[in-house]
Amino acid sequence: MTSGDFAPGASVRVRDDWPETRGPVHIRTPHYVRGKPGRVVRRLGEYPNPEDLAFARPAPRVPLYHVAFDPAAIWPDAKGGDELLIEIYAHWLEASP
Amino acid sequence: MTTILETDGERLLVAVRALLADKGIASMAEIAERIAITDRASPAQGARMVARAWTDPEYRALMLQDGARAAEAMGVPMRGAPPLGVLENTEAVHNLVVCTLCSCYPRAVLGYPPFWFKSAAYRARAVRDPRGLLAEWGTVLPETMKVRIVDSTADYRWMVLPRRPEGTDGWSAEQLAAIVREGDMIGVTVPTA
Numbered sequence: 001m002t003s004g005d006f007a008p009g010a011s012v013r014v015r016d017d018w019p020e021t022r023g024p025v026h027i028r029t030p031h032y033v034r035g036k037p038g039r040v041v042r043r044l045g046e047y048p049n050p051e052d053l054a055f056a057r058p059a060p061r062v063p064l065y066h067v068a069f070d071p072a073a074i075w076p077d078a079k080g081g082d083e084l085l086i087e088i089y090a091h092w093l094e095a096s097p
Numbered sequence: 098m099t100t101i102l103e104t105d106g107e108r109l110l111v112a113v114r115a116l117l118a119d120k121g122i123a124s125m126a127e128i129a130e131r132i133a134i135t136d137r138a139s140p141a142q143g144a145r146m147v148a149r150a151w152t153d154p155e156y157r158a159l160m161l162q163d164g165a166r167a168a169e170a171m172g173v174p175m176r177g178a179p180p181l182g183v184l185e186n187t188e189a190v191h192n193l194v195v196c197t198l199c200s201c202y203p204r205a206v207l208g209y210p211p212f213w214f215k216s217a218a219y220r221a222r223a224v225r226d227p228r229g230l231l232a233e234w235g236t237v238l239p240e241t242m243k244v245r246i247v248d249s250t251a252d253y254r255w256m257v258l259p260r261r262p263e264g265t266d267g268w269s270a271e272q273l274a275a276i277v278r279e280g281d282m283i284g285v286t287v288p289t290a
Contacts, residue, residue: 030250047251084224085248087252
């Protein structure tokens with residue numbers, strides 16, 4: 001597997017990165033899952049990177065994944081057993097042991 | 098000189114249309130066709146899909162596998178629209194769609210998003226307090242049922258395939274479509290007979 005390839009079921013973590021603190025950006029990764037653990041559910045295809053598209057830069061295609069998160073791992077008052085399902089681009093995900 | 102924000106909307110539209118045509122990006126006819134498609138889009142399109150999925154197992158399978166193809170099979174033009182994913186409510190899982198970043202919405206099959214879908218309150222509370230939000234809509238789910246909050250953040254658009262309500266045995270697809278509301282396909286409500 002090359003970097004950015006995740007199989008369904010893979011444990012991942014969203015990068016704890018805050019590019020918006022460094023300058024103008026357009027990011028499709030919500031704040032509340034930065035640095036949080038998740039599980040890849042399925043690959044949703046490849047799309048031109050919106051972070052480049054928004055600034056009319058050449059936009060390489062990047063894989064997009066549906067990633068499931070446990071809300072209780074994000075908010076202490078969340079009800080156990082529920083699930084958050086979010087589209088996250090491959091370059092925002094890192095493998096998690 | 099006026100800025101683009103101060104320009105009269107009609108004049109701006111005429112100028113942009115002419116530029117799009119001159120540059121070969123979109124012809125006047127294509128723009129007119131797109132406006133007509135946008136105007137036709139409404140929750141009634143999604144409701145027809147839901148009703149057919151309830152009455153036709155093969156169509157239901159197609160809808161869950163590829164929502165865009167299922168929409169096209171019902172005559173909804175999907176060319177140029179984002180891919181459409183369909184999330185099925187079951188006895189075990191209830192799906193709730195939100196776009197916390199902006200207002201991504203499956204416009205091709207549901208039309209314009211309702212005003213509350215774009216509100217900061219809905220976007221924040223759907224992910225943080227989904228059961229409290231659902232209760233305010235009158236949707237109280239069993240404790241044992243999982244709520245799956247789908248944050249529509251990127252290239253896909255998502256709609257919910259609700260469960261067919263009790264008391265609708267023998268109903269026609271038209272009768273069924275008439276009870277499916279936009280909220281049922283976002284997941285804030287569930288249809289009733």
